[in-house]
Amino acid sequence: MFAKINVASFLITLFVVLVEGSNMIESIFEDHENSIGTKWAVLVAGSSEWYNYRHQADICHAYQLLKKGGLKDENIVVFMYDDIAYHSENPKPGVIINKPHGPDVYNGVPKDYTGKHCNAQNFYGVVLGNKSALTGGSGKVVNSGPNDYIFIYYADHGGSGVIDMPIEPSIYAKDLNEVLKKKHASRTYEKMVFYLEACESGSMFEGLPYKGLNIYVTTASKADEDSFATYCSPKGYETTCLGDLFSVSWLENSELQDRQVETLKKQYQRIRKRVLNNGTEGSHMMEYGDLHIHEDALSIYMGSNFPTHTSTKNNYASNSRYVNQRDVQLLYLISKFQNAPEGSRRKSEAYRKLSKVILKREHVDKSVKHIGQILFGVENGQKVLNIVRPAGQPLVDDWDCLKSFVKIFESHCGSLTSYGKKYVRGFANMCNAGIQRDQMDAAAKQTCSS
Incomplete structure (x- = not known):
C-alpha cells in the first residue's frame, strides 16, 4: 500500500512538472521575444478596383495573422485603397476573403492610409517615422527604436524596377533603396524583413546596395519574370482572384507552422516549390540583402501562434487556378462578358470595356x-x-x-x-x-x- 501511494504521488508530480514545463517553455519564448524590442509591421496593397481584389485580401489576411501573433494595432500600419469590401460586385458586402470559403479577413483592419492617402510619399514617411512628410491618413508611423524589428509586406503590380501605388507616382527601386538606407542610417531598427509580391519583383533589389543594412528580402519572382494570382474564379467570385500565389503561400505556411520554430529560411524553402508550381504558371522566389537574417524565427517579426499541431506537408487548398498577374484584368472583363445575358445592355457594355482594354x-x-x-x-x-x-x-x-x-x-x-x-x-x-x-x-x- 505504501508503495502504491508513492507511485501515485510520483505520477501526479510528474504530470505537474510536464505541464509547468510546457508553460515554462512558452514563457521563455515570450520573454525572449519581449526582450528583443518592439515588432513593427507595414502592410501595403498597391492597387485598387475589383479585379485587383487579391492585393487587399492578402494585406488584410496578413494583418489578422500579425494581430493574432501579438502585434498591437499601434505597431501595424496598413495601406489599402479600401474600395473592395463594400464594392457593388462583392457577393458578401463588408467581407473580404483570401481563399475559397475562407474566413473574413477584413474585420478590424486599421484604415490608416486609404483612398488618395495610399501613396508613395506617405509610405516613405511611415517607414522613416517622419510625420511631417505625411499628407492625410491616420498619422501612424514606424516610430521604432534601435532594438526594434520591422516587417514590411507589399502586394501589388510591378514592372522592372518599379511597383505601383493606387495614386501616382509609382515607387522606383532606387527611391526605395534610398529610403531604406536612410532608415538604417537613423539607427532605428535592429533588423528588417521585406516580403514583396509583384511581377518582376526581384528587379526592385537586384544589384542595389542592401548588404550591411540588416535587411532580408524575399520576392515573389525573379527580376525578369511575372508573378501569379491564385484562387481565381471560385463560385461567387467568378470575375476575380482571391489571392496571390506567393502571398497566400507564406501566409498559409505561417499559420500552419509553429512560428517560434519555423525560420525565414525554412519558410522560403518550404513554399518555393508551390510558388514555382513545377515550372508552369509559377515564378522563382528570390532572396536579397543580409541572408544570415533568414536564420531568424518567423515569430521575431510576425509574432507567435502556438499551433495545436504542425505538419511537414503543405495542406493547402487544392484545385487552384493560377493566372498571370498582368492578365487578371482580362479574366475579369471576359468573365463579365460571358456571364451577361445575350442581347442585354450589360453584354454590350462588357464587350465595349473588354475591347477597349x-x-x-x-x-x-x-x-x-x-x-x-x-x-x-x-x-x-x-x-x-x-x-x-x-x-x-x-x-x-x-x-x-x-x-x-x-x-x-x-x-x-x-x-x-x-x-x-x-x-x-x-x-x-x-x-x-x-x-x-x-x-x-x-x-x-x-x-x-x-
Whole structure:
C-alpha cells in the first residue's frame, strides 16, 4: 500500500512538472521575444478596383495573422485603397476573403492610409517615422527604436524596377533603396524583413546596395519574370482572384507552422516549390540583402501562434487556378462578358470595356516596339529592348533617365497601365544604350502623334 501511494504521488508530480514545463517553455519564448524590442509591421496593397481584389485580401489576411501573433494595432500600419469590401460586385458586402470559403479577413483592419492617402510619399514617411512628410491618413508611423524589428509586406503590380501605388507616382527601386538606407542610417531598427509580391519583383533589389543594412528580402519572382494570382474564379467570385500565389503561400505556411520554430529560411524553402508550381504558371522566389537574417524565427517579426499541431506537408487548398498577374484584368472583363445575358445592355457594355482594354494593350505593345525600331533599327530594336542584365547588376545606370523616359512615353502615348509596366525594362535598356531624352521624345512623338 505504501508503495502504491508513492507511485501515485510520483505520477501526479510528474504530470505537474510536464505541464509547468510546457508553460515554462512558452514563457521563455515570450520573454525572449519581449526582450528583443518592439515588432513593427507595414502592410501595403498597391492597387485598387475589383479585379485587383487579391492585393487587399492578402494585406488584410496578413494583418489578422500579425494581430493574432501579438502585434498591437499601434505597431501595424496598413495601406489599402479600401474600395473592395463594400464594392457593388462583392457577393458578401463588408467581407473580404483570401481563399475559397475562407474566413473574413477584413474585420478590424486599421484604415490608416486609404483612398488618395495610399501613396508613395506617405509610405516613405511611415517607414522613416517622419510625420511631417505625411499628407492625410491616420498619422501612424514606424516610430521604432534601435532594438526594434520591422516587417514590411507589399502586394501589388510591378514592372522592372518599379511597383505601383493606387495614386501616382509609382515607387522606383532606387527611391526605395534610398529610403531604406536612410532608415538604417537613423539607427532605428535592429533588423528588417521585406516580403514583396509583384511581377518582376526581384528587379526592385537586384544589384542595389542592401548588404550591411540588416535587411532580408524575399520576392515573389525573379527580376525578369511575372508573378501569379491564385484562387481565381471560385463560385461567387467568378470575375476575380482571391489571392496571390506567393502571398497566400507564406501566409498559409505561417499559420500552419509553429512560428517560434519555423525560420525565414525554412519558410522560403518550404513554399518555393508551390510558388514555382513545377515550372508552369509559377515564378522563382528570390532572396536579397543580409541572408544570415533568414536564420531568424518567423515569430521575431510576425509574432507567435502556438499551433495545436504542425505538419511537414503543405495542406493547402487544392484545385487552384493560377493566372498571370498582368492578365487578371482580362479574366475579369471576359468573365463579365460571358456571364451577361445575350442581347442585354450589360453584354454590350462588357464587350465595349473588354475591347477597349485589348486595344489599349495592343497600342502599348505596338508603340514600344515601334519606338525601339526607330532608335535601334528594325532588326535590332526588339533585341535591345529585351536585354536582361546579368544577376547582380541593377536594371539601369541612370534612374532619372528611366523615370524621364517613362514620362515621355506616357505624355505622347498614354498611360502604360499595370500591363504596360512590363516594358519598363525596355526603357531602361534605351538609357543604358545612351539614348538621349530628345531622341526618346522624338521617337515617341513620331510613333503616337497620329
